Amino acid sequence: MNWQKEKKRFACAWAGMRTAIKEEEHLRVHIALAVVAIAAAAVVRISKWEWLILLLTVGSVITLELINTAIERVVNLVTTDFHPLAKAAKDIAAAAVLFAAIVAVAIGIIIFLPYMIDK
Numbered sequence: 001m002n003w004q005k006e007k008k009r010f011a012c013a014w015a016g017m018r019t020a021i022k023e024e025e026h027l028r029v030h031i032a033l034a035v036v037a038i039a040a041a042a043v044v045r046i047s048k049w050e051w052l053i054l055l056l057t058v059g060s061v062i063t064l065e066l067i068n069t070a071i072e073r074v075v076n077l078v079t080t081d082f083h084p085l086a087k088a089a090k091d092i093a094a095a096a097v098l099f100a101a102i103v104a105v106a107i108g109i110i111i112f113l114p115y116m117i118d119k
């Protein structure tokens with residue numbers, strides 16, 4: 001493995017993360033909600049399996065938001081004029097985030113509701 005190349009790849013990925021956080025309000029909101037969910041999970045002491053599901057869920061929403069951001073940039077690079085394909089690409093990418101967010105809310109309810117009812 002070429003460590004210099006790996007280091008550069010990691011630096012590029014980190015730069016991408018910083019750019020997305022700086023420029024995308026939705027990503028900042030998702031990260032804030034993830035921090036709240038993780039803090040709540042630590043407080044109510046969810047089980048190992050619940051941690052796995054929670055981290056996968058939170059990770060998938062943030063990952064999809066990053067991909068959505070990248071798709072938006074590529075579409076804007078290709079055209080700033082109105083184009084039905086540009087609209088479809090952005091709308092479908094946004095739909096992916098929305099779908100993951102709805103599933104995340106459902107999973108959050110399934111995980112946290114029993115802890116709230118038992119109190």
Ligand SMILES: Nc1ncnc2c1ncn2[C@@H]1O[C@H](COP(=O)(O)OP(=O)(O)OP(=O)(O)O)[C@@H](O)[C@H]1O
Binds near residue numbers: 024026072079
């Ligand atoms: N070039 C385009 N051609 C056609 N429709 C577009 C185009 N650019 C954007 N749109 C439409 O406008 C919507 C919002 O586009 P925009 O680029 O502002 O994305 P956004 O998700 O609001 O981005 P951000 O999160 O950065 O504000 C898209 O989902 C799409 O329906």
